[in-house]
Amino acid sequence: MMTFIFEFIGTAMLILIGNGIVANLVLKGTKGSDSGWTGISLAWGIAVFIGVFISADTSGAHLNPAVTIxxxxxxxxxxxxAPGYIVAQILGAMMGNFLVWLNYKKQYEATEDTGAILATFCTSPAIRSPFWNMVTEIIGAFALVFGVFYIAGGTVGDSPVSLGSLDALPVALLVMGIGFGLGGPTGYAINPARDFGPRLLHAILPIRNKGKSDWGYAWVPIVGPIIGGVLAALVYMLIEIMQ
Known part of the structure; x- marks a missing residue:
């Protein structure tokens, strides 16, 4: 039970800090509107560090269905x-974004840009092209999960692959690098729970001027990262078998 609880807590902290910087950047009436993409990428790296550090020694700090799968x-x-972990990750992501909404309640009320409001919950592509958007998410998630295998020091044998608290910084740097290097086309969800949970919350919350939740795109940041995670696992296993 505690493993599920810490997956929930770690994911909630991930989204609280990560989408918190997005809210600070794009909502009307904040003091962080000059943070830009650099601020977003740095903040998501910090968010991953906090989430992993908190949950690593209890749950293994997956925080992401693509990692779990x-x-x-x-x-x-x-x-x-796996199902319990994924449910905990989705619920944690919803809780984290709920806290973002509470923190920026007055800014949400002052914001009329529906796209800006949606951006504080979930991702959307810079250029909408579902196939290529999915390719971007596959590549980003592949880089994340493949990196996690080596950062965690696991092998294809009897020892489990699990992140410890000392792995928080390298994983954070990995996510930061993905943001800087690969994130521009889609906003680098690379995590189905990170996108689906907050998108569902966006649909539920009574936010003025929130617009639609763009469910037509929602499958991309779910399917893409899962494919990327599976491919990373297969490539990692192949390399280990060949050695």
């Missing part, structure tokens, strides 16, 4: 635990 494909995580 990738580890399970590689035989380094029990498939029986």
């Amino acid at each position: 990738g580890l399970a494909v590689a035989g380094k995580f029990s498939w029986s635990l």
Whole structure:
């Protein structure tokens, strides 16, 4: 039970800090409107560091269904635990964004730009092209999960792959690098829970001028990262077998 709880807490902290910087950047009436893409990428790296550090020694700090599924494909995580982890990650993401909404309640009320409001919850592409948007998400998630395998120091054998608190910084730097290097086309969800949970919350919350939740795009940041995570696991297993 505690593993699920810490997956929930870690993911909630991830989204609270990560989407908090987005809200500070794009909502009307904040003091952080000059943060820009650099601020977003740095903040998401910090968010990952905090989320991983908090939950690593209890749950293994997946915080992401793509990581959970990738580890399970590689035989380094029990498939029986995967559904509970994924539910905890989605609920944690919703809680984190709910706290963002509470923190910026007056700014949400002052903002009329529906796109800006949606951006504080979930991702959207700079140029809408579902196939290529999915390719971007696959590549970003592949880089994340493949990196996690080596940062965690796991092998294809009897030892489980699990992040410890000392791995928080390298994982944070990895996510920061993905943001700077690969994130521009789609906003680098690279995490189905990070996008789906807050998007669902956006649909539920009574936010003035919030517009639609863009469910037509929602499948891309779900399917793309899962494919990327599975591919990362398969490539990692192949490399380890060949060595």
